[in-house]
Amino acid sequence: MRPDPHARTILPIPDRPPTGLVTYDAKDPETAFPPIEPLLPPEGAPNVLVVLLDDVGFGASSTFGGPCRTPTADRLAAGGLRFNRFHTTALCAPTRQALLTGRNHHSVGMGSITETATSAPGNSSVRPNSMAPLAKTLRLNGYATAQFGKCHEVPVWQTSPAGPFDAWPTGGGGFETFYGFIGGENNQWDPALYEGTTPVEPPATPEEGYHLTEDLADRATAWIRMQRALTPDRPFFVYFAPGATHAPHHVPAEWIEGYAGQFDDGWDAQRERTFARQRELGVVPPDAGLTPRHDEIPAWDAMPDELKPVLARQMETYAGFLEHTDAQVGRLVDTLEELGELDRTIVYYVLGDNGASAEGTVNGAFNEMANFNGMAALETPGFLRSRMAEIGSPSSYNHYAVGWAWAMDTPYQWTKQVASHWGGTRTGTVVHWPDGIAEPGGLRSQFTHVIDIAPTILEAAGLPEPVVVDGVQQAPIEGTSMLYAFGDAAAPERHDLQYFEMFGNRGIYHRGWSAVTKHRTPWVMVGGTVPAFDDDVWELYDGRSDFSQARDLAAEHPDVLARLQRLWLVEAVRHRVLPMDDRTAERIDPATAGRPTLVRGDTQVFYPGMGRLSENSVVSVKNRSFAVTAEVDVPAGGARGVLIAQGGRFGGWAAYCTDGRFAFVYNVLGIQEFVVTADSPAPEGRHQLRVELAYDGGGLGRGGDVTLLVDGSPVGAGRVGATQPLVFSADETTDVGRDTGTPVGSGYTTATSRFTGRIHRVQLDVGPLHPDHVVSAEERMRVAMARQ
Numbered sequence: 001m002r003p004d005p006h007a008r009t010i011l012p013i014p015d016r017p018p019t020g021l022v023t024y025d026a027k028d029p030e031t032a033f034p035p036i037e038p039l040l041p042p043e044g045a046p047n048v049l050v051v052l053l054d055d056v057g058f059g060a061s062s063t064f065g066g067p068c069r070t071p072t073a074d075r076l077a078a079g080g081l082r083f084n085r086f087h088t089t090a091l092c093a094p095t096r097q098a099l100l101t102g103r104n105h106h107s108v109g110m111g112s113i114t115e116t117a118t119s120a121p122g123n124s125s126v127r128p129n130s131m132a133p134l135a136k137t138l139r140l141n142g143y144a145t146a147q148f149g150k151c152h153e154v155p156v157w158q159t160s161p162a163g164p165f166d167a168w169p170t171g172g173g174g175f176e177t178f179y180g181f182i183g184g185e186n187n188q189w190d191p192a193l194y195e196g197t198t199p200v201e202p203p204a205t206p207e208e209g210y211h212l213t214e215d216l217a218d219r220a221t222a223w224i225r226m227q228r229a230l231t232p233d234r235p236f237f238v239y240f241a242p243g244a245t246h247a248p249h250h251v252p253a254e255w256i257e258g259y260a261g262q263f264d265d266g267w268d269a270q271r272e273r274t275f276a277r278q279r280e281l282g283v284v285p286p287d288a289g290l291t292p293r294h295d296e297i298p299a300w301d302a303m304p305d306e307l308k309p310v311l312a313r314q315m316e317t318y319a320g321f322l323e324h325t326d327a328q329v330g331r332l333v334d335t336l337e338e339l340g341e342l343d344r345t346i347v348y349y350v351l352g353d354n355g356a357s358a359e360g361t362v363n364g365a366f367n368e369m370a371n372f373n374g375m376a377a378l379e380t381p382g383f384l385r386s387r388m389a390e391i392g393s394p395s396s397y398n399h400y401a402v403g404w405a406w407a408m409d410t411p412y413q414w415t416k417q418v419a420s421h422w423g424g425t426r427t428g429t430v431v432h433w434p435d436g437i438a439e440p441g442g443l444r445s446q447f448t449h450v451i452d453i454a455p456t457i458l459e460a461a462g463l464p465e466p467v468v469v470d471g472v473q474q475a476p477i478e479g480t481s482m483l484y485a486f487g488d489a490a491a492p493e494r495h496d497l498q499y500f501e502m503f504g505n506r507g508i509y510h511r512g513w514s515a516v517t518k519h520r521t522p523w524v525m526v527g528g529t530v531p532a533f534d535d536d537v538w539e540l541y542d543g544r545s546d547f548s549q550a551r552d553l554a555a556e557h558p559d560v561l562a563r564l565q566r567l568w569l570v571e572a573v574r575h576r577v578l579p580m581d582d583r584t585a586e587r588i589d590p591a592t593a594g595r596p597t598l599v600r601g602d603t604q605v606f607y608p609g610m611g612r613l614s615e616n617s618v619v620s621v622k623n624r625s626f627a628v629t630a631e632v633d634v635p636a637g638g639a640r641g642v643l644i645a646q647g648g649r650f651g652g653w654a655a656y657c658t659d660g661r662f663a664f665v666y667n668v669l670g671i672q673e674f675v676v677t678a679d680s681p682a683p684e685g686r687h688q689l690r691v692e693l694a695y696d697g698g699g700l701g702r703g704g705d706v707t708l709l710v711d712g713s714p715v716g717a718g719r720v721g722a723t724q725p726l727v728f729s730a731d732e733t734t735d736v737g738r739d740t741g742t743p744v745g746s747g748y749t750t751a752t753s754r755f756t757g758r759i760h761r762v763q764l765d766v767g768p769l770h771p772d773h774v775v776s777a778e779e780r781m782r783v784a785m786a787r788q
Contacts, residue, residue: 042462047345054246057356059410064428065278068322072330080432090419093152102454102477116587119594122576132469136174146177149241156616188250199612217328244325247399255320266300267403289550314400352427356408358415360399417522419502446493451479499571504582508568515564611735633758641755648732649742665745676718700725
């Protein structure tokens with residue numbers, strides 16, 4: 001192997017101009033320059049494929065003893081290694097930023113998800129430029145880089161089409177190609193997609209067989225083939241992060257039917273089955289204990305009989321969703337094998353960015369946004385039973401019950417968000433690399449963490465950790481390479497100290513021991529009470545003999561507990577965990593959280609063609625009066641279509657025209673729809689169409705009176721009985737002149753939502769509706785003169 005001529009600790013690698021004789025005439029025989037050589041990593045650097053699934057849980061996949069068939073993960077494990085003590089941060093965006101940088105999530109500002117960012121450095125959602133992402137390091141060393149799927153690392157005030165794009169994958173993220181979505185989740189049937197930083201529409205409809213995970217696999221396999229055909233000398237780094245299996249659990253019906261009847265005996269029985277299978281496979285040691293169910297999680301036998309078929313269907317849908325996702329990952333693996341690249345590709349298959357999600361309430365949800373708005377009570381058992389056949393379909397936005405999340409985290413306690421216990425942080429992980437692993441089918445039990453992936457890849461590629469990137473001195477990578485464990489199951493673990501924290505749930509691991517305290521329950525998002533941090537009760541576990549945190553030793557070893565509690569505090573200070581912040585729903589409000597907002601004030605103006613505006617890119621209309629004023633040209637024969645729409649089928653509002661009449665719809669969670677329509681059609685010509693919603697006040701989510709006006713004159717009135725207090729959607733957007741995604745109301749479809757006239761501008765005003773908010777006489781005169 002020839003020596004590497006590049007000094008790779010400074011990126012970009014500085015250009016070194018040639019020295020020597022410079023001739024006057026290029027035809028001079030003395031003219032000679034060294035050949036131009038493309039930048040490549042050191043010889044022998046492998047391809048890299050990192051697959052990160054969402055909300056899976058240690059006990060979900062068949063690879064780690066679960067009920068969901070994952071033949072691709074099984075296949076990779078048979079030819080690679082299973083890591084059964086691999087850990088995440090307990091929540092999606094923090095895990096992803098940690099994976100992509102090799103640093104702890106608070107160190108890179110991602111103490112929680114971007115939607116709950118605050119002004120505190122550890123929770124700001126802003127990655128310091130002293131912590132360059134792995135993709136950028138690899139690209140600046142000659143790798144081809146591409147990301148497909150979920151990007152949940154962009155600060156919410158930077159998610160609009162106006163940027164800035166520093167935190168986007170193809171901006172400062174280091175990826176040359178990106179195809180996927182920005183945010184925490186997406187509708188699998190009708191997603192809001194981006195190619196680079198450009199909004200694009202899905203290539204097909206659900207009726208035509210579209211599904212997001214399949215689309216992502218299509219794009220990823222096509223990119224890999226193209227890259228190997230055109231630049232085979234460059235190794236690649238592909239990061240494949242589908243939205244699956246995060247809610248909504250969307251999957252074609254045939255995948256659901258493959259699990260019919262398999263979960264009818266409930267989550268308690270399923271945990272017993274999974275635990276027995278885990279011991280049989282050896283992914284948990286023989287002396288591991290199955291942790292008991294906590295009181296906050298209801299027993300299966302305590303659930304209403306009328307609800308049990310719905311609950312079973314929720315789990316059948318999830319299982320089908322995970323198997324379907326694994327099949328799409330299989331297409332990537334098949335592509336690598338067909339191209340002859342599989343043996344020289346490091347494949348990390350991380351089966352979950354945290355534990356299984358318990359955000360679906362104890363009954364599960366037909367529309368998970370109900371719980372995010374504190375309105376889960378609207379989805380009664382009768383309602384859920386009436387919509388059972390639609391679970392998983394395009395008309396649903398479903399999530400399974402808390403009990404299933406607990407079962408998918410077998411054998412551990414708790415679930416996603418609970419960073420204190422392994423149920424929130426330990427996920428099954430497979431590493432496949434025939435060129436670098438001598439023991440196919442092996443098991444590795446060294447303590448490892450998601451921050452270890454980046455240094456492992458750098459070491460495998462023969463690349464140094466950069467000291468300077470773009471002129472900025474870099475903070476050290478905080479992870480530990482796992483490469484030492486690839487060749488030796490008995491090698492002493494090197495990552496022997498790790499803190500955990502999420503919304504006050506916290507703990508620390510040190511040389512086999514773990515001290516933990518659960519502070520809040522993840523599915524209680526609105527209301528509820530939490531103790532003071534100093535009143536939290538700590539537990540102590542000896543992982544050398546207690547794999548699953550089943551035996552609390554706090555009373556027997558108070559000295560060890562005290563030492564670890566102090567060590568947690570030291571690590572918390574070192575990694576910017578403090579101040580701890582146990583607020584959840586309150587932090588959705590930017591003013592409360594102290595983060596920037598894209599739009600300031602109480603007025604926002606939109607113009608034709610604007611669209612794909614995230615909820616954080618639009619002035620909030622929640623829990624307050626608001627008015628929408630549109631200046632339009634009404635064509636002969638009357639106007640039809642959307643003036644402006646926010647949200648979609650599962651919550652939102654729209655001002656639109658139907659059969660020539662001005663109309664307004666407010667959709668509460670897809671459960672209640674309030675429509676107000678003008679008494680007569682809007683006349684031809686240029687007019688001002690205005691809707692006013694006078695909020696009742698007196699609390700969150702109240703209703704209000706609606707007035708429709710044309711050129712300042714009332715033309716219709718009605719009432720909205722309730723509103724959504726916190727969030728309309730995680731993926732639907734605000735659009736002018738049409739409604740992308742799913743339609744807000746049943747009075748139109750997205751296929752017919754484009755406005756038939758001309759929109760000059762739309763203005764959104766929020767706050768108390770005073771008389772001077774009504775269109776003035778001067779404005780009416782100006783509009784009348786414009787029509788003439």
